[in-house]
Amino acid sequence: MSSDYAVETIDLAKYYTLGGTMIKALDGINLQIFRGEYLSIMGPSGAGKTTLFNMIGGLDKPTRGKVFIDNIDISKLDAYELAWLRCRKIGYIFQTFNLIPVLTAIENVTLPMIFAGTPKKIRMEKARKLLEMVGLGDRLNHKPSELSGGQQQRVAIARALANNPSIILADEPTGNLDLNTGLEIITLLKKMNEEQGITIFCATHDYKIVEVSNRIIWIRDGKVEKTEIRGYVKRKREV
Amino acid sequence: MESAFAKLSLKDLLHIVLENMRKRRSRILLTIGNVFLGVALVSSMMMLSYSYTPKTTGNVFKPLNLNDYQIWVTIISLTVCVITIFNSMLISVTERYKEIGTMKCLGAKDSLILQLFIFEALVIGFIGGLLGFSIAFITTMPMILLQIGTLLPLQNYLYVMSLSFAVALLISLIATIYPAYHASKINPVDALRFEV
Numbered sequence: 001m002s003s004d005y006a007v008e009t010i011d012l013a014k015y016y017t018l019g020g021t022m023i024k025a026l027d028g029i030n031l032q033i034f035r036g037e038y039l040s041i042m043g044p045s046g047a048g049k050t051t052l053f054n055m056i057g058g059l060d061k062p063t064r065g066k067v068f069i070d071n072i073d074i075s076k077l078d079a080y081e082l083a084w085l086r087c088r089k090i091g092y093i094f095q096t097f098n099l100i101p102v103l104t105a106i107e108n109v110t111l112p113m114i115f116a117g118t119p120k121k122i123r124m125e126k127a128r129k130l131l132e133m134v135g136l137g138d139r140l141n142h143k144p145s146e147l148s149g150g151q152q153q154r155v156a157i158a159r160a161l162a163n164n165p166s167i168i169l170a171d172e173p174t175g176n177l178d179l180n181t182g183l184e185i186i187t188l189l190k191k192m193n194e195e196q197g198i199t200i201f202c203a204t205h206d207y208k209i210v211e212v213s214n215r216i217i218w219i220r221d222g223k224v225e226k227t228e229i230r231g232y233v234k235r236k237r238e239v
Numbered sequence: 240m241e242s243a244f245a246k247l248s249l250k251d252l253l254h255i256v257l258e259n260m261r262k263r264r265s266r267i268l269l270t271i272g273n274v275f276l277g278v279a280l281v282s283s284m285m286m287l288s289y290s291y292t293p294k295t296t297g298n299v300f301k302p303l304n305l306n307d308y309q310i311w312v313t314i315i316s317l318t319v320c321v322i323t324i325f326n327s328m329l330i331s332v333t334e335r336y337k338e339i340g341t342m343k344c345l346g347a348k349d350s351l352i353l354q355l356f357i358f359e360a361l362v363i364g365f366i367g368g369l370l371g372f373s374i375a376f377i378t379t380m381p382m383i384l385l386q387i388g389t390l391l392p393l394q395n396y397l398y399v400m401s402l403s404f405a406v407a408l409l410i411s412l413i414a415t416i417y418p419a420y421h422a423s424k425i426n427p428v429d430a431l432r433f434e435v
């Protein structure tokens with residue numbers, strides 16, 4: 001297996017049967033994501049972006065095909081190993097932020113580290129650094145309800161970075177944000193990508209994201225429609 | 240695969256559970272109230288059963304027992320308690336559907352979600368049991384004083400207290416098993432799709 005890929009999918013397909021008719025949410029996706037790459041998945045609503053996000057994120061099982069994360073065939077993992085993979089190898093960012101409402105910003109960021117068993121002192125320190133990095137050093141002890149949408153998404157980005165994942169998966173990260181805030185989030189993701197060499201997979205129909213991507217893949221009806229390369233990956237991430 | 244997860248510390252768990260309970264104060268109070276009522280009923284009946292329980296001679300300890308009728312009332316009221324707590328816990332799972340899905344997505348194992356709910360049940364059971372016993376103790380005191388001119392022997396109270404806690408924790412746990420299991424099996428994909 002070539003080890004240059006953070007993620008690779010082979011003939012990935014997901015079919016749903018709904019009231020007798022079959023929906024091909026994904027239909028034979030072959031995709032390689034390079035380490036350190038900023039990849040955008042564009043496509044209209046219903047194109048299969050979220051389904052692809054779920055498959056790569058190890059959240060759902062494909063009807064056909066395979067997903068490799070860091071050269072690990074994730075179909076071979078049991079529930080326990082999958083939880084481990086989701087905890088350590090993948091960072092998730094959602095359209096609706098999905099922070100835990102009863103926990104403060106810093107506690108939300110420490111959560112994946114709690115799951116990973118990181119000692120308290122280390123994880124609090126790391127969470128504080130991450131929140132400072134995303135510009136929320138003065139909001140550590142705020143609950144999500146006390147933060148704006150953009151700030152909540154920043155917390156989510158910090159949370160996604162908590163366990164030094166191989167890749168960050170984002171599903172329409174700017175979908176619930178206004179234009180300027182959305183742009184801030186995109187810039188922040190780009191900064192993480194450039195400065196830290198973090199691999200980013202971003203499903204979106206926000207054209208602003210196209211500007212910062214190394215590569216854009218358009219999908220429609222579960223198939224790759226076209227690929228556009230905008231720029232080369234600046235720096236490979238050390239692993 | 241690499242090393243397994245380290246064990247979650249009890250403190251971290253308890254913190255998440257307590258924050259949750261604080262946020263959902265009103266329903267938690269209702270649930271505690273339920274346990275409290277059940278326990279208060281059982282333990283006050285036991286304390287008052289002194290009048291027909293064979294008297295303690297010297298320091299020999301005699302447990303305070305319920306008669307058949309009281310046992311019947313107890314079973315019915317505790318069953319009602321269990322059903323109400325069960326219902327309240329299920330609502331809590333639904334309310335936290337997305338939150339639980341998110342935690343599972345971030346790598347929480349099923350067993351962790353189970354533990355969160357079991358912990359919540361234990362906290363509720365403990366507080367309910369404590370309140371139930373204390374109130375039963377206070378309200379039965381005048382009657383007992385009137386009847387026998389003194390309080391019951393300490394062992395009797397200890398006996399009722401341990402039974403009260405056992406009953407409180409037990410009904411709270413029984414009512415939580417299914418909702419907790421249900422929560423631990425939430426599919427993250429469905430939960431993330433779920434719009435509130």
Ligand SMILES: Nc1ncnc2c1ncn2[C@@H]1O[C@H](COP(=O)(O)OP(=O)(O)O)[C@@H](O)[C@H]1O
Nearest residue numbers: 016018023025044045046047048049050051052
């Ligand atoms: N759980 C499901 N059951 C049935 N159909 C589904 C399910 N999830 C997604 N789909 C269908 O799969 C297609 C792709 O959906 P999705 O991946 O959410 O698209 P996107 O995120 O690009 O808007 C849509 O037609 C959608 O209705």
Ligand SMILES: [Mg+2]
Nearest residue numbers: 049050051171
């Ligand atoms: Mg979508």
